[in-house]
Amino acid sequence: MASETGTSSGQPVDRRLKMVEATMRRYGNEPSALIETLHTVQEAFGYIDEEIMKYVAAVLNVPLSKVYGVATFYHFFNLKPQGKHTCVVCTGTACYIKGAQNLIETIGHETGVKPGETTADRSLSLLTARCLGSCGLAPAVVFDGDVAGRLTPPDVLQRIRGWKEHAS
Amino acid sequence: MHPDELLDLIDKENEARSRWKHTIHICTAAGCLSCRSDALKEAFDKEVAAKGLAEVCAVKGVGCMGTCNAGPMVRIEPGGIHYGPVAPEDVSEIVMSLDGDPISRLLCKESAVFSSRQHKIVLENSGIVDPERIEDYIASGGYTALSTALATMSPSDVIAHVVQSGLRGRGGAGYPTGLKWTTVAKTGSRRKYVVCNADEGDPGAFMDRSVLESDPHRVLEGMAIAAYAVSAFHGYLYVRAEYPLAIKRLAKAIRDAERHGLLGNNICGTTFKFGVQIRLGAGAFVCGEETSLISSIEGNRGAPRPRPPYPAEYGLWGHPTLINNVETFANIPPIIRNGGAWFAKTGTEKSKGTKVFAIAGRVNNTGLIEVPFGITLREIVFDIGGGIPEGRNFKAVQTGGPSGGCIPAEFLDMPVDYESLASVGSILGSGGLIVMDDTSCMVDVAKYFMEFSRSESCGKCLPCRTGTPQMYHILGRISEGGGTRYDVQLLEELCDLLKNTSLCGLGLSAPNPVVSTLRYFKDEYEAHILDKTCPAGVCAMASGRMVRQ
Ligand SMILES: Cc1cc2nc3c(=O)[nH]c(=O)nc-3n(C[C@H](O)[C@H](O)[C@H](O)COP(=O)(O)O)c2cc1C
Ligand code: SF4
Ligand code: FES
Numbered sequence: 001m002a003s004e005t006g007t008s009s010g011q012p013v014d015r016r017l018k019m020v021e022a023t024m025r026r027y028g029n030e031p032s033a034l035i036e037t038l039h040t041v042q043e044a045f046g047y048i049d050e051e052i053m054k055y056v057a058a059v060l061n062v063p064l065s066k067v068y069g070v071a072t073f074y075h076f077f078n079l080k081p082q083g084k085h086t087c088v089v090c091t092g093t094a095c096y097i098k099g100a101q102n103l104i105e106t107i108g109h110e111t112g113v114k115p116g117e118t119t120a121d122r123s124l125s126l127l128t129a130r131c132l133g134s135c136g137l138a139p140a141v142v143f144d145g146d147v148a149g150r151l152t153p154p155d156v157l158q159r160i161r162g163w164k165e166h167a168s
Numbered sequence: 169m170h171p172d173e174l175l176d177l178i179d180k181e182n183e184a185r186s187r188w189k190h191t192i193h194i195c196t197a198a199g200c201l202s203c204r205s206d207a208l209k210e211a212f213d214k215e216v217a218a219k220g221l222a223e224v225c226a227v228k229g230v231g232c233m234g235t236c237n238a239g240p241m242v243r244i245e246p247g248g249i250h251y252g253p254v255a256p257e258d259v260s261e262i263v264m265s266l267d268g269d270p271i272s273r274l275l276c277k278e279s280a281v282f283s284s285r286q287h288k289i290v291l292e293n294s295g296i297v298d299p300e301r302i303e304d305y306i307a308s309g310g311y312t313a314l315s316t317a318l319a320t321m322s323p324s325d326v327i328a329h330v331v332q333s334g335l336r337g338r339g340g341a342g343y344p345t346g347l348k349w350t351t352v353a354k355t356g357s358r359r360k361y362v363v364c365n366a367d368e369g370d371p372g373a374f375m376d377r378s379v380l381e382s383d384p385h386r387v388l389e390g391m392a393i394a395a396y397a398v399s400a401f402h403g404y405l406y407v408r409a410e411y412p413l414a415i416k417r418l419a420k421a422i423r424d425a426e427r428h429g430l431l432g433n434n435i436c437g438t439t440f441k442f443g444v445q446i447r448l449g450a451g452a453f454v455c456g457e458e459t460s461l462i463s464s465i466e467g468n469r470g471a472p473r474p475r476p477p478y479p480a481e482y483g484l485w486g487h488p489t490l491i492n493n494v495e496t497f498a499n500i501p502p503i504i505r506n507g508g509a510w511f512a513k514t515g516t517e518k519s520k521g522t523k524v525f526a527i528a529g530r531v532n533n534t535g536l537i538e539v540p541f542g543i544t545l546r547e548i549v550f551d552i553g554g555g556i557p558e559g560r561n562f563k564a565v566q567t568g569g570p571s572g573g574c575i576p577a578e579f580l581d582m583p584v585d586y587e588s589l590a591s592v593g594s595i596l597g598s599g600g601l602i603v604m605d606d607t608s609c610m611v612d613v614a615k616y617f618m619e620f621s622r623s624e625s626c627g628k629c630l631p632c633r634t635g636t637p638q639m640y641h642i643l644g645r646i647s648e649g650g651g652t653r654y655d656v657q658l659l660e661e662l663c664d665l666l667k668n669t670s671l672c673g674l675g676l677s678a679p680n681p682v683v684s685t686l687r688y689f690k691d692e693y694e695a696h697i698l699d700k701t702c703p704a705g706v707c708a709m710a711s712g713r714m715v716r717q
Contacts, residue, residue, distance in 0.1 A: 032467035039409065039448050066468075073469040073626075074450030076409050092371030093566065093602050094528035096616055130453065130620075131371035133378075133411060135528035135600070136199050136236030136535045147202035150237075 016044035020052070024059050031062045034070055038077055047078040075130070083118040083125035085144055085163050087156075092131030094138040103139055104128070106153035110160055124160065169429040170437040171315045174306060181307035189224040190266045192216075193243040195295065197232035197381045198413050199535075203253065205240035211256040212242075215263045225266065231382020233295035234286075235278045236535035243295065244270075250279035278533045278554065285552050287514065287540045289522050290498045294382040294536075299417050302424040305385040313504035314389050315436040317396060321504075326397040327353060330500070332508030334520035338375075339365055339456070339493030340571065340597050341673075342519075342586040348490065351480040352398040355488040360400035362391050362442075363484065363491045365461060366407040366414070369453035370569030371620065373600030375524040376494035378536050380407070380414035383498070384421035388444060390497030392431060393504055395442040398490050403442060406461050408449040418446055453570075453624040457672050458491045460626070471626045472672035493598070495524055515541035519585035524599055529566075531603035532557050539584075546580040549603055560605040564688070568597025570617045570624075571677035573684025574610065593684045595677075609706035610689035611696050614682045615643035621678035632675025635666045639682060646693065647707040649700040656693060659686070 023040040027033030037056055041048050048071050057064040071077045087107060091100050104115060107126055111119050118125040134140040137149025143159050169177075185191075194200075194209045212227045233241045238252035244266065251262065251274040258274055265271050288294075297304040305311070317326050331346030352360060364387060368376040380387060391403050407415050422444055425431040433441045447465050454460050455470035458479050464470040465484060483489020499521060503511045515521050519541040525548065528534045532554030539548065545565060549555070556562050564574040573594035575582075582588050589596045604613065622636040639662050642655050663679035670676045686693060695703050702709055 030467075032465070034467040035450055035464065036448065039450065062467075070467070070469055074452050076449075076451035093569065093600070093616070094372045094534075096371075097529045097602060097604060097608060129410060130369070130451065130624075131373070131410075133368065133374035134199055134202055134236075135372050135374055135526055137202060137239075138528055138534070140202070147198065149199070149202050 094135035333511035338495035390500035
């Protein structure tokens with residue numbers, strides 16, 4: 001089963017498994033429930049590992065290769081544990097035109113991570129998104145689920161350094 | 169809910185409304201929420217209660233008012249006063265001033281220009297109704313189109329109105345909606361599906377998001393009318409997972425509509441039944457393509473398949489399926505309410521009605537607008553959009569996202585409709601408009617879109633799978649100062665190849681940004697290749713110059 005370290009929800013494993021089971025049951029354990037189930041897995045555990053893929057494959061009666069194929073096809077699914085905090089920088093057109101690249105570079109300088117990576121101490125994951133739909137406020141970033149807009153590199157640094165201070 | 173119960177509910181709502189002397193509308197769509205409009209609404213609630221005004225003054229969370237870059241937005245009725253941006257510190261002053269003059273310091277500068285050239289059909293309720301209260305939608309005339317259709321019209325009457333309206337699909341290709349409905353209605357199958365495409369994969373576009381967050385019932389009503397017209401009993405809303413607020417509001421809207429007998433069994437007291445489920449996307453642009461969307465709803469990887477057969481005949485689990493975009497469905501209730509002929513009065517000869525655009529990029533007023541077809545790009549960018557900031561010069565407007573192209577200044581006076589945009593090598597697409605000024609490099613923009621197509625290619629067919637990375641590398645070489653004239657020729661050949669041999673729309677249209685920038689901004693390519701300079705100062709050239717401010 002997905003190991004308990006590195007996941008963000010902090011709930012015990014069986015509570016999280018119950019969430020996953022509930023989703024599968026809601027769709028009658030049909031193979032077509034696969035994507036919805038993987039969404040719940042990711043929500044509950046923070047990422048999707050091989051153990052849980054096997055479990056989902058068994059319950060929904062689909063080959064493991066298919067579960068893996070679906071989990072890797074869609075950008076939204078993570079196969080690796082994420083950091084304690086996540087920072088999703090929008091790289092959609094509007095944000096790109098307004099300097100999203102600068103934000104990514106700034107975060108890279110500060111933490112040493114590239115998009116898609118997590119810091120060695122697992123404190124922060126840097127991700128990118130293809131448009132958050134907040135283009136009017138470009139450039140936009142999601143900090144731990146909260147969207148913030150019209151950001152400059154100093155704003156981003158302030159948020160990230162704020163996390164660090166809270167941690168210590 | 170029977171039609172007369174609907175009327176009773178409207179009376180009750182209106183009576184409640186008549187008690188309010190003032191209504192404070194606060195935008196609770198995603199844009200303003202990200203500027204903490206939730207805290208603002210709380211502050212208003214508290215202030216109104218503290219001043220003992222709770223009996224006469226309503227505080228209402230509403231959808232997007234359009235002027236997203238001035239958010240958080242507040243509108244006071246009566247008076248139609250728009251304030252923005254508003255901070256919690258301003259709340260008590262606003263409440264104090266309700267009976268007096270507006271506070272000029274807080275007035276939203278953008279709102280006047282923003283509204284003058286607009287014409288709202290799809291967004292008629294946006295910023296007015298509370299998206300989380302079905303009663304509010306009903307009191308604004310919601311679900312009357314559905315109940316009227318069920319009570320007084322046959323499915324073919326409904327389709328006749330849609331055909332007469334001239335409505336074309338708003339998801340990109342502009343296929344006539346009435347024709348699509350006719351095809352699905354004609355198929356003999358007993359099992360059919362209605363699917364709403366709310367994947368909105370175009371980066372830079374947020375029209376569908378805004379409609380879903382601001383007025384979710386309108387989309388459900390449109391879907392239910394469509395289901396009645398084509399005799400389908402089940403529907404899916406395929407929404408991208410990146411839109412959590414839209415998903416939450418849709419889920420609530422579905423529950424509320426079921427509770428009021430407007431979805432589910434015996435809708436409006438008739439024998440018609442229609443149920444809707446939400447399915448989440450998972451961040452794959454290609455899933456907006458209809459066959460790939462179907463495959464994704466079935467729980468598979470979202471790879472397209474060759475058409476025909478079209479989903480209208482062979483869709484979800486092999487059954488006839490009607491797929492329309494969010495905005496297409498959102499146009500349906502007003503068409504049924506007012507008739508197809510009414511709708512056809514707006515717009516141009518071949519493009520009827522209005523279009524919602526998301527305007528963003530290097531322009532003063534960013535946000536959401538709805539304008540009649542036939543308006544010029546200049547009116548959109550300079551009148552409504554307020555022109556280019558910091559005294560810079562307009563360079564191009566990019567329409568249609570990764571499938572579209574860049575339109576230069578010489579076409580600013582062209583009317584906006586499906587055909588005109590296609591005639592200059594772009595497309596209307598779903599309605600994202602990105603304005604660019606002289607700080608944008610067109611080679612870089614082409615490279616940006618090619619990177620997008622490359623990473624979103626599903627890999628099923630060879631031209632797209634291997635062609636997009638090739639094009640991306642060539643553009644990369646040019647932007648780094650290592651390009652030759654031969655590279656341009658190679659690019660042109662690859663564009664041609666992809667356009668003629670790819671399996672789905674992604675590969676077929678991936679060359680568009682390159683073709684259009686080569687056509688209108690060849691001088692910029694030449695500057696990169698011959699002079700090894702980037703006129704806009706964006707690309708890292710051989711000289712080591714690397715400036716991006
Ligand atoms: C690669 C690709 C992506 C697409 N993405 C979307 C999308 O995000 N939303 C959408 O409504 N249509 C999208 N479309 C168009 C749909 O395939 C389809 O034409 C549309 O949903 C039909 O609805 P309409 O007739 O109401 O426009 C996309 C097409 C392609 C080829
Ligand atoms: S054109 Fe591209 S996205 Fe479409 S099927 Fe081929 S590889 Fe997949
Ligand atoms: S492009 Fe960044 S939010 Fe749309």
